[in-house]
Amino acid sequence: MTAKRLRTIEELGEFGLIDHLTSGFTCRQESTKLGVGDDAAVIDHGTYYQVITTDLLLEGVHFDLVYTPMKHLGYKAVVVNLSDVYAMNAAPRQITVSLGISGKFSVEALEAFYSGVKLACERYNVDMVGGDTSGSMTGLVITVTALGTALKEELTLRSGAKANQLICVTGDLGAAYMGLKILEREKQLHAQDPEIQPELTEYNYVLERFLKPEARIEILLTLKEAGIRPGAMIDISDGLSSELLHICKASGYGCQVYDDRIPIADETVSAAAEFNMEPLVSALHGGEDYELLFTVPLSDYDKITAIDGISVIGNMTEKNGKALLVGGDGSAIPLQAQGWSHTLSSSK
Amino acid sequence: MTAKRLRTIEELGEFGLIDHLTSGFTCRQESTKLGVGDDAAVIDHGTYYQVITTDLLLEGVHFDLVYTPMKHLGYKAVVVNLSDVYAMNAAPRQITVSLGISGKFSVEALEAFYSGVKLACERYNVDMVGGDTSGSMTGLVITVTALGTALKEELTLRSGAKANQLICVTGDLGAAYMGLKILEREKQLHAQDPEIQPELTEYNYVLERFLKPEARIEILLTLKEAGIRPGAMIDISDGLSSELLHICKASGYGCQVYDDRIPIADETVSAAAEFNMEPLVSALHGGEDYELLFTVPLSDYDKITAIDGISVIGNMTEKNGKALLVGGDGSAIPLQAQGWSHTLSSSK
Known part of the structure; x- marks a missing residue:
């Protein structure tokens, strides 16, 4: 008799697992x-529709709390x-925030965390309406759930x-990942020699993209004002490649994207050079940019190219x-997805 | 110059902290x-109103996964x-389920977990509509968010x-905590001598109350059919004492509760005896019973006492x-609350 081998999570991958x-x-x-x-x-x-999303x-x-300020x-x-x-082409309305905290946190550290939550609520005009707070035996655990509303005819899947x-994509891609790489490098240098004071001013742009990203609050209004109705839309959290594959799979169409059209900031290019890395790799697979990726009708070409901060990439x-x-x-x-950004075996 | 002493979380307590x-x-x-x-x-x-709640x-x-089956x-x-x-006197409609999982879990273990989620969805007629799955460097992390709806005139705060x-309270109290005590005792015995096979049949009731609690799906309908409109309502997750204090604080009224009216099952009494424990202590402070605690007008005394499974306790x-x-x-x-059930310093 042979024991049945249990399947590992890696064999399925994140999306396969889900x-x-x-x-x-089934929904009833x-x-x-x-x-x-x-x-x-x-x-x-x-x-109207309500949308609900949650992140752990x-x-x-x-x-990594070594280089991430609580706020x-x-x-x-x-x-x-x-x-x-x-x-989803929806407007956020409410959030809940849950925290699992170990004894090592002071009240002041939690105050700093909530001051960041509050700032985001003010900036994006959402209400924090609830949550849960618990002790944690291990690290800090954060869950945020967000609710929003969309006009039925405007919901975009x-x-x-x-x-x-x-x-089309908003802004530029790959910067957040280079910010993370810089922070990881400085952490290692500091661990080797605690006397070293990092000089990070020249990396401000990529660091801010990683540590304090913004959501594209203005773009939906801009599209609406321009009379453009997006076909599909997704936010870029896991890297451009992965998100393009999601759109192709969900919509059932193929795509072609031109590598020289993918918007990459100069700061991302120069940071990538320090790591002997192709900036395009960061844009395709880095993730955490929180730009929007969307499609628009071909007939809107003139309208869409007239808008600052949007690139047509394919x-x-x-x-x-x-x-x-x-x-x-x-x-x-x-195009290939690089597995999940936060794998079971390693922290990105 | 003296350094400012940072406050610890214990000094504030859970509810004080929140x-x-x-x-x-502020809500805008x-x-x-x-x-x-x-x-x-x-x-x-x-x-109508929609209610939203979340637990970590x-x-x-x-x-404790040593004695908690994944399902x-x-x-x-x-x-x-x-x-x-x-x-809230509301009907649940949708849930989201998020999981942080370490590499030690097999796909089969996660299937068992989701089969339990599915069973609950079927039993309570709710849809699982989303969630997030992530790797975890430490233990298993679960977040569930539930959405429900209530008629405006029926919402109960x-x-x-x-x-x-x-x-009034539904069912009986203190059983879940005695179930936990039994499981903790068997875990210790097993650690001392792995040959010992626990004989747990006689504890079935208290074990099931702890491991597989049910929510009071039927009681709201029963009250409605009886023409009873509850004043305040709360579920008993942290122990009767703590929940009564929440109602008193929120409503601004005092209360008196008679200790001999608090419903306690025979199985709870005999389990408590094994630990030389007052069963009343478990009912007041044990928590995790998930019974409902609510108030009704004095004029409904005859109606409420005619309903099986509801006790008037004060x-x-x-x-x-x-x-x-x-x-x-x-x-x-x-009445005193015993702090939080899941404190920062100890697992209940």
Whole structure:
């Protein structure tokens, strides 16, 4: 008799695991419009939709308190959830914040965390309406849930992309990951020689992108004012590649993205050079940029290119087509997701 | 110059800490009807209210995987949140479930967890609509958020108690804590001598109350059918004493509760005897019973006492009165909360 070998989580991967574990669930409430599988779930309230999204942030996996100020952490914990709400073309309204805290935290440290939460609530006009606080035997645990509302005709899903639509991104990509790399390097140097005082001014941009990201509060209004109705939308939390694959899979269309159109800031390029790294790799796989990735009809080309801070990086292709990255020489290689950003085996 | 001493969390206590940290927050969204401070937050959707509540469950603090089957854990994680929804006199509709998991878990263990979640969804007619899955460097982390709806005239808050209203509880109290005590004892015995096979059949009732609690799905309907409109309501997660104090504080009235009226099961009494413990202590402070505690008008005395499974244990008293426990001899002592059930320094 042989013992049945238990499957490991790595064998399935994050998205495979979620698909597998949630596959047996059915929805029975009339108000449930959309369950697992987009940036947020959708609840029908008659004249409008409500979206709900939640994120778990764990010390040692998603953040390192050695270089993350508590106030920034509180701010970021809120913003990453609001980003998911915006990615549904919805307006965030309420959040809940839950904390698991070990005895090592002072009240002052928690005050700093909540001052960051409060700042984000003010900046994004949302109410903190609840949460849970508990002791933790191990590290700091943070869960934020965000609720928002969307007009029914404006809700935008990952599945809304159509053939030939333009693929657009806001801002620039890859900076947050370079910020993380800089912080990790300084942490190591400091561990080797505590006398070293890091000089980080020249890295301000990439550091801020990592430590204090902003959600794209203004872009939905800008698109609306320009009369542009996005097809599919997703926020870039796991890297451009992974998010493009989500849109392709959900909508059933292929895509081609031109590597020289992907917006990368000068500061990201110079930080990447210090690590002998291709900045494009950071943009494709770095994650945590919290920019929005969306598609718009080809006929909106003139309108969309007239808007500052939005780059057209490619287009959707045919039904069941491949997701391709096209180089300057015209060569096309398949886009690949780099697994999850916060794996079970390593902290990114 | 003296360094400013940082305050410890223990100095404030759980509820003091939450009050302190959330005191600077204001609500600006028109739809936010109620924020922090009840079993759930309340969002106004025009013709009805939506309630939202969230719980964080941490390995080593809220559960011990040595004696907690993963399926039961999934079931309980959902039920404890639904209990908060019922305590608002609302019907649960949707949940989200987030997990932080370390590499030690097999896919089969997670399947067992989700089979418990699924069972609870079926039993209580709710939809699992989302969540987050992440690696964890330490123990298992579970966050469940539950959403429900209530008719506007039926929403029941902690603050709704009035002078002379009857205080009622469902079911019996203190059993879950005795179940925990039994499991902790067997764990110790097993650690001393792994050959010992525990014989737990006689403890089935208290063990099930701890490992697989149920939320009071039927009671709200029963009250409605009987034409009884509860004043205040709360679920008993931290022990009767603590919950009574919440109602007194929120409503601004005192209360008196008769110790010989507090319902305690025979199985709880005999388990308590094994530990030389007063069963009343378990009922007052044990927690995790997930029964409902509520008040009803004095004029409903005949109606409420005619319902099986509900005990009238006392009454609200005057404005700003004390919260008192009255003994069989007529002596009255102030009710006291035993701090939080899951403290920062010890696992209950």
